[in-house]
Amino acid sequence: MAYTERVEEDAAQIARRRAPHLADIGKPLREIEIRPVEEPVPDVLPVEEPATAPAKPVEDPEQVPA
């Protein structure tokens, strides 16, 4: 085996030893292409959920200032 092939083989074995997750995803089933119209990479922070529900607005007309 040529030196470059040995190096590549070693790299592959090291990668497998370092990657026990390879066994976790199992065998390939199919290949698909996903081309979203817009890439799902946000550039603004998501709106944080309030810790508690906002107070219900007052609906009694007598309490609303004229």
Next chain:
Amino acid sequence: MSDLYLDPILGWRAWKVVDGRLYSTVFGTLWPEQARLEATCGLGGRSSPGGLRGVHEAPYGACECGIYALKSQSRALAIARQVLPPARAAVGRVSLWGHVVETECGYRAQYAYLYDVQLLDGTAEESRTVRRRYAVDAQLFVSV
């Protein structure tokens, strides 16, 4: 011929967390902030059919390259718990798109970005830091 879709797939991952930044648990790849992660083949294409040499685009069906994600949260949690301690760990969902190889229990994808993150052993401040860096929902993990 691959099937064509418009909506990204969601998959589960585990990360190491250092200073509010996420790193892959196996190769230590830093997940970029507010930019997609793109897969490259670290094996130099040696797994290509016919002994083809040279780097191919990732993921390649006959190779093992690509950005990995799992179909189940429990498997991602098991990986995250392997990295604890000393590193902090997180699990979460990622959007996957581009060329994607679907496998029995997960995916290997060309592009990925975080969808949401849960810190296993972090503080509220750390989760806010992750949220600010990556602009996605980040919370402390709550077991159900």
